[in-house]
Amino acid sequence: MGRDTRRTRLLLAILLAATFTLVTIDYRTGRAGSGARGAAQSVFGPVETAASAVVRPVGRTASSLTHPNRYHDRADRLAQQNAQLRRQLASNAAVTQEAAQLSALRLIADRGQYTIAPARVTSVGDVTGTDWTVTINAGRADGIKADELVLNEAGLVGTVVTVSATSSTVRLICDPDSHIGARLEKTHLLGAIAGGNGPNSLSFTLYDASFQVRKGDRLVTFGSLDYAAGVPIGVVTKVLDSGSGLSRTAEVTPYVNVGTLDTVGIIVARPARDPGDRVLPPLPVPAPKKPATRAPVAPTATGPATTGPATGGPTATGPATGGPLAPGGTR
Amino acid sequence: MTGLRATPVLASAAALVVAVIAQLVVIGPLPLPFGRPDLVLVLLACIALIEGPATGAVLGFGAGLLGDLLSLHVLGQLALVFCLVGYLVGMLGAEVEGSVAASLVVIAGSAAVATVGYAAISAILGDPALSPRSVVPHAAGSAGYALLVAPFLFPLVAAALRRVEGGRAVR
Numbered sequence: 001m002g003r004d005t006r007r008t009r010l011l012l013a014i015l016l017a018a019t020f021t022l023v024t025i026d027y028r029t030g031r032a033g034s035g036a037r038g039a040a041q042s043v044f045g046p047v048e049t050a051a052s053a054v055v056r057p058v059g060r061t062a063s064s065l066t067h068p069n070r071y072h073d074r075a076d077r078l079a080q081q082n083a084q085l086r087r088q089l090a091s092n093a094a095v096t097q098e099a100a101q102l103s104a105l106r107l108i109a110d111r112g113q114y115t116i117a118p119a120r121v122t123s124v125g126d127v128t129g130t131d132w133t134v135t136i137n138a139g140r141a142d143g144i145k146a147d148e149l150v151l152n153e154a155g156l157v158g159t160v161v162t163v164s165a166t167s168s169t170v171r172l173i174c175d176p177d178s179h180i181g182a183r184l185e186k187t188h189l190l191g192a193i194a195g196g197n198g199p200n201s202l203s204f205t206l207y208d209a210s211f212q213v214r215k216g217d218r219l220v221t222f223g224s225l226d227y228a229a230g231v232p233i234g235v236v237t238k239v240l241d242s243g244s245g246l247s248r249t250a251e252v253t254p255y256v257n258v259g260t261l262d263t264v265g266i267i268v269a270r271p272a273r274d275p276g277d278r279v280l281p282p283l284p285v286p287a288p289k290k291p292a293t294r295a296p297v298a299p300t301a302t303g304p305a306t307t308g309p310a311t312g313g314p315t316a317t318g319p320a321t322g323g324p325l326a327p328g329g330t331r
Numbered sequence: 332m333t334g335l336r337a338t339p340v341l342a343s344a345a346a347l348v349v350a351v352i353a354q355l356v357v358i359g360p361l362p363l364p365f366g367r368p369d370l371v372l373v374l375l376a377c378i379a380l381i382e383g384p385a386t387g388a389v390l391g392f393g394a395g396l397l398g399d400l401l402s403l404h405v406l407g408q409l410a411l412v413f414c415l416v417g418y419l420v421g422m423l424g425a426e427v428e429g430s431v432a433a434s435l436v437v438i439a440g441s442a443a444v445a446t447v448g449y450a451a452i453s454a455i456l457g458d459p460a461l462s463p464r465s466v467v468p469h470a471a472g473s474a475g476y477a478l479l480v481a482p483f484l485f486p487l488v489a490a491a492l493r494r495v496e497g498g499r500a501v502r
Contacts, residue, residue, distance in 0.1 A: 008385045008418075011335075015392045015414045022396075022407030027456060040400035044352065051356040123355035126402030128449055129367040130460035133403055135355070161403060169403065176458070259362055 038164060045122075045167025049137040052122040056094075101263040104153030109265055112230050112279040116151075116265035117142045122167065124261075132175035132195065134158075134261060139166045143268045147226045152264045155232035155255030156180070156221060160266060168266075172258050173233070174199050181222035182233055184213065185277050190222055193233055193252065199259060202234060202252040213239050213250045218280055228267045230275035335385050342495045343378045343386070346488075347394040350374045355401065365472025371398065372445050372473075373480045375413060376420045376438040377488040384421030391417025405456050412448045416441050435481055442477035443470040 102118060109116040119138035125131050138144055140163050150157040150170045158172040159180065171178050176196035182204060183189060191206040206213055217236040223229020234254040350371045358367050371394055379387025395413030399406045420441050427433035446461075447470050453460040461469055 008383075008388075011385050012388050012414070012418050015388050016411065019392065019395075019407045019411035019414060022399075022410065023405055023456070026406035037400050037406070040397070044401055047352055048356055051352055055357055121360075124359040125355075126404070127351060127354050127371055127398035128369075128402075128409060128460060129359065130449075130453075131402050131404060171403065 038162065041162060041167065041169070042164035045135065045137075045139065045164050048122045048135055049167060052120075052137075098263060101153060105151075105263060105265045108151065108153055108155075108232075108279060109267075112228070112275040113271040114228055114231075114265075114267045114275075115269035117144060117268050118263060118265050119168075120263055121261045132172040132178075132199075132258070133161070134170050134172065136168055136170055136264060136266075137166065138266060139164050139168050141165055142266075144168050144266050145268075149221065149227045149231055149267045150264050151231050151267065152256060152261065154257070155234065157256050157258070157261065157264050159227065170264075172199075173202060173254060173256070174258055180227070180233075181224060182219045183222045184211075185218040185220065185280060187211070191219075193219065197251075200253060200257075201237075202254055203240075204236065204250045204252045206248045206250070209248050211248070213248050215239060217250075219252060220277060220280060223274055228270040230277070230279045231267070232280050335389060336496075339382055339492055339495055340386055340389065342491070343382070343390055344393060346378075346491075347371060347374060347390060348397065351394065351397050351401070363476075366446065366469040366476070367473075368476035368480050369442055369445070369473055370480065372413070372416065372442055373438060373477050373484055374488065375417055376441045376477075377481065377485045378492070379417045379421040380424040380427070380434055380437065380485075381489060381492055382421065383424055384418045387417030387419075387421030388414050389417075391415070404453060404458060404460070408452045408456065409449065411452060412445050415448065416445050419444075434485060435478060438481045438485070439474040439477045443474040446470040446473045 105116065105118065117138055119136040119142070121134045122137045123135040125133060136150070144160060144163055146160050146163055148160045150160060156173055158170045158175070158178065160168050161171045162169045172195070173180065173193065174195035174197070176194075178193075178195040180193050182191050182193040184191070184206070189206060189208045189211055191204055193202050193204050195202055197203060204213070204219060213236055215236055215238065219233040219236070221227060221229055221231040221233060232255055234252040234256075236250045237253045238251040240249045240251060354367075354370045358370055361367060375387070375391055375394055378390060391413035392410050395410035396407070398409040398413075402409075420437060423437050427437055447466060450459065450461040450466045450469070
């Protein structure tokens with residue numbers, strides 16, 4: 001066929017040898033972000049941020065144009081005006097939505113007295129679409145460090161893995177390599193939450209088999225030197241009894257929907273004290289199973305937090321420690 | 332058209348970089364079933380079909396490496412898959428030249444092969460990108476998406492490469 005010359009085959013052999021070398025080196029030395037990876041991220045992070053800023057309004061305009069335009073054949077002028085107003089409405093809606101997301105994020109951060117850096121998701125996954133990661137438009141310049149927790153208004157999103165100057169990569173909680181210490185609400189028994197079962201399911205392993213995990217139990221992060229405690233993770237939906245093992249496992253549905261991530265916050269500083277369970281949304285008052293023990297306290301302190309608009313931070317902080325959050329003051 | 336020539340290779344490389352960014356920023360967030368349209372791979376296959384195996388292998392290696400660098404998986408996996416795909420598609424280029432249907436089949440097939448190949452390599456390295464059950468639907472999905480994208484991309488690539496070469500080379 002004339003295309004497969006000896007030189008081409010030699011070239012292929014060299015390239016394949018190069019890939020095998022790369023795979024071997026990277027596999028042997030661990031997956032820590034090497035120099036080349038960091039450099040690529042610091043070059044492409046800003047490009048992705050810029051591209052995402054361009055693409056977002058285009059998508060918005062496209063979605064506003066898909067509405068049927070009834071004035072089209074009646075008057076061009078009206079049609080144009082109409083389209084422009086629709087665009088404006090769509091963009092207003094987007095701004096309102098963003099503001100709502102930010103204030104909801106603010107409220108959840110205030111409840112835990114976390115100091116957060118807000119960021120937006122600029123790209124999702126990798127080129128193959130199989131990595132459970134997102135890139136966000138905040139990095140070292142915003143005070144972000146590896147291993148910090150990322151949350152949105154619903155709960156835990158993931159952990160920061162690599163950081164460049166202006167962007168970072170976040171490993172989502174549903175990634176197979178994600179393992180985060182977790183505990184059940186109202187207990188201090190250590191367990192771990194892991195991904196790998198798709199976007200809407202996590203597996204929780206409790207290291208104490210004598211404790212009974214029940215459906216409907218809620219999980220928060222355990223907290224350690226590296227990451228903040230008390231961030232809501234999800235609800236147990238199914239207990240998988242392992243029989244006579246030393247641990248118990250359960251299926252957990254995360255609060256966060258990873259398909260629709262947009263505004264997120266990175267916990268850059270946290271209170272000296274464990275915020276306990278108060279970051280979790282208050283339980284509904286007519287509890288179906290049994291009256292919740294913290295019902296008398298919760299509604300007054302955190303009642304309007306999940307639905308209310310921005311009613312000001314201080315009212316939403318925990319009952320015991322009161323006081324508004326002084327950003328950065330605890331560091 | 333066997334060897335490497337600087338102008339088309341550089342132009343194609345630039346297009347592939349843009350495709351990688353578009354893949355991450357535009358296609359990545361789309362909520363689609365059975366994987367995503369793989370813009371980078373389809374573009375690579377189009378280029379390799381026209382330019383031959385040497386260009387296909389080199390560009391596949393480069394694009395794959397860039398994809399590897401912008402991810403968390405072991406470096407070189409995607410470079411290996413794309414390099415092989417670029418080479419193989421380039422080899423088939425002479426066979427299918429002039430036939431639209433055959434070109435489309437080769438591009439769709441390459442998307443499926445790349446998905447399976449990537450899943451296999453990541454599984455060998457102990458961090459499977461796809462579960463065994465989802466490999467077949469994803470491979471079929473990426474072939475289907477490639478069939479949707481290629482009819483628009485291939486004529487563009489062919490025209491652009493012809494223009495870049497400035498009518499100098501005759502096939």
